[in-house]
Amino acid sequence: MMKVELFDFDLPEELIAQTPLEDREASRLMVLDKNSGQIRHSHFRSVLDYLQEGDCLVLNDTRVLPAxxxxxxxxxxxxxxxxxxxxxxxxxxxxxxxxxxxxxxxxxxxxxxxxxxxxxxxxxxxxxxxxxxxxxxxxxxxxxxxGEMPLPPYIKEQLDDRERYQTVFAKERGSAAAPTAGLHFTEQLLQDIRDKGVHVAFITLHVGLGTFRPMSVENIDEHEMHAEFYQMTEGTARLLNKVKQDGGKIISVGTTSTRTLETIARDNEGQFVESSGWTDIFIFPGYTYKAIDGLITNFHLPKSTLIMLVSALAGRENVLQAYEEAVKERYRFFSFGDAMLII
CATH class of the missing domain: 2.40.10.240 (QueA-like)
Known part of the structure; x- marks a missing residue:
C-alpha cells in the first residue's frame, strides 16, 4: 500500500508561474535520465537534440473552451x-x-x-x-x-491573450484545461522537428478539472480518477505501430497524451488501434509502461496524480531529487512554467 504522502515536496509559492513567457520556446528544460537519475539543465528549444530520426512525438490537439x-x-x-x-x-x-x-x-x-x-x-x-x-x-x-478561459486555481493573474493558454496546434474543442506541456512548442520548432526526420502525431484527450483536484485519500490505491474522453485516428495508430516496429522511440508530450497512449496500448495487447472512449487510467509507481519511451512534461503539484505518473516512468526517488534541484535552480512550476524531458 503506497501513501500519497510519499509524493510531497516543499515548493515556495513564488515559483508558481503566474504568466506565460512571451516566447513559447524560451522556457527552461530539465533533462532527466529515467534510469540513472542524471540531470541536465537546458532550454526548451534544445529538445530537438534529444529526438532522433525515426522517433515519434505525440501531441494532444484538444482545444480549451472559454468554459x-x-x-x-x-x-x-x-x-x-x-x-x-x-x-x-x-x-x-x-x-x-x-x-x-x-x-x-x-x-x-x-x-x-x-x-x-x-x-x-x-x-x-x-x-x-x-x-x-x-x-x-x-x-x-x-x-x-x-466565456472566459478557466485558468487553474493557483493562477491569480489575468491572462491578456487567451490564445496563450492554447497550444499552437489546438484543434478539437472540448477541454476544461490546457495540455500544458504542449504550450512550449511553436510552429517553427515543430517544423524543425519534422525536418530532422522525427514524426509528429496527434491524439485527442479532453482534459477535465479532475486534473486539478487534490487527492482526498491517504492511500494511493483508494483514489478514483475522473474519466476523460479520448480519440485516436487510424492514421496515428498505423504510424505509431510502424515507429515501434522500426525501433523508434515514442515520446509523449504531456500526461494527457501519455494516459491516452497507455490506455489504448493496455487495451490492445501493446498495439495501437483507431479508437475513442472514456479513460480513467491511473498511473503510479508499480505500473509498467506499454506505449511510451519518453515524456515531455511540466513540473507538477505536490501529492498530485501527475507527479505519480511521472514517478512511474522515472522512479519516485529520481523524480523527487529532480524536483528538489528544480526548486534550488528556481525553475518555474505548473501550467505556465518550465518543462522536463524524461528519456
Missing part, C-alpha cells in the same frame, strides 16, 4: 458562476456552479443580457449541476463571445 461563464439568476438577479465540464448530449452539459446552493432544478440563469440561457435539470455532488442551454446560432460562437 467559465458569469451570469445572473432570472428570478432574483443573484450572481452565479458556471464552469462547463463536459457535454453530455446536444445542449446538455455537466457543470460546476458557484454558489451551488442558489441553483436548484428548474432554476434559470441568464448570461450576456439573455444571449445565452441555462435551465438546471439535475443536481450532483460537490456543486455539480446539469444544465440545458438555450441560444440562437452556434453554441461555440456564443461561448467565444461570453
Amino acid at each position: 467559465r461563464l458569469f451570469g445572473t439568476k432570472d428570478d432574483t438577479g443573484a450572481k452565479v458562476e458556471v464552469l462547463l465540464l463536459k457535454q453530455t448530449e446536444g445542449d446538455n452539459w455537466e457543470t460546476l456552479v458557484k454558489p451551488a446552493k442558489r441553483i436548484k432544478v428548474g432554476s434559470v440563469i441568464s448570461f450576456g443580457d439573455g444571449l445565452l440561457k441555462a435551465v438546471c435539470t439535475a443536481e450532483s455532488e460537490h456543486g455539480g449541476r446539469y444544465l440545458t442551454f438555450q441560444y440562437d446560432g452556434i453554441f461555440y460562437e456564443v461561448l467565444e463571445q461570453l
Whole structure:
C-alpha cells in the first residue's frame, strides 16, 4: 500500500508561474535520465537534440473552451458562476456552479443580457449541476463571445491573450484545461522537428478539472480518477505501430497524451488501434509502461496524480531529487512554467 504522502515536496509559492513567457520556446528544460537519475539543465528549444530520426512525438490537439461563464439568476438577479465540464448530449452539459446552493432544478440563469440561457435539470455532488442551454446560432460562437478561459486555481493573474493558454496546434474543442506541456512548442520548432526526420502525431484527450483536484485519500490505491474522453485516428495508430516496429522511440508530450497512449496500448495487447472512449487510467509507481519511451512534461503539484505518473516512468526517488534541484535552480512550476524531458 503506497501513501500519497510519499509524493510531497516543499515548493515556495513564488515559483508558481503566474504568466506565460512571451516566447513559447524560451522556457527552461530539465533533462532527466529515467534510469540513472542524471540531470541536465537546458532550454526548451534544445529538445530537438534529444529526438532522433525515426522517433515519434505525440501531441494532444484538444482545444480549451472559454468554459467559465458569469451570469445572473432570472428570478432574483443573484450572481452565479458556471464552469462547463463536459457535454453530455446536444445542449446538455455537466457543470460546476458557484454558489451551488442558489441553483436548484428548474432554476434559470441568464448570461450576456439573455444571449445565452441555462435551465438546471439535475443536481450532483460537490456543486455539480446539469444544465440545458438555450441560444440562437452556434453554441461555440456564443461561448467565444461570453466565456472566459478557466485558468487553474493557483493562477491569480489575468491572462491578456487567451490564445496563450492554447497550444499552437489546438484543434478539437472540448477541454476544461490546457495540455500544458504542449504550450512550449511553436510552429517553427515543430517544423524543425519534422525536418530532422522525427514524426509528429496527434491524439485527442479532453482534459477535465479532475486534473486539478487534490487527492482526498491517504492511500494511493483508494483514489478514483475522473474519466476523460479520448480519440485516436487510424492514421496515428498505423504510424505509431510502424515507429515501434522500426525501433523508434515514442515520446509523449504531456500526461494527457501519455494516459491516452497507455490506455489504448493496455487495451490492445501493446498495439495501437483507431479508437475513442472514456479513460480513467491511473498511473503510479508499480505500473509498467506499454506505449511510451519518453515524456515531455511540466513540473507538477505536490501529492498530485501527475507527479505519480511521472514517478512511474522515472522512479519516485529520481523524480523527487529532480524536483528538489528544480526548486534550488528556481525553475518555474505548473501550467505556465518550465518543462522536463524524461528519456
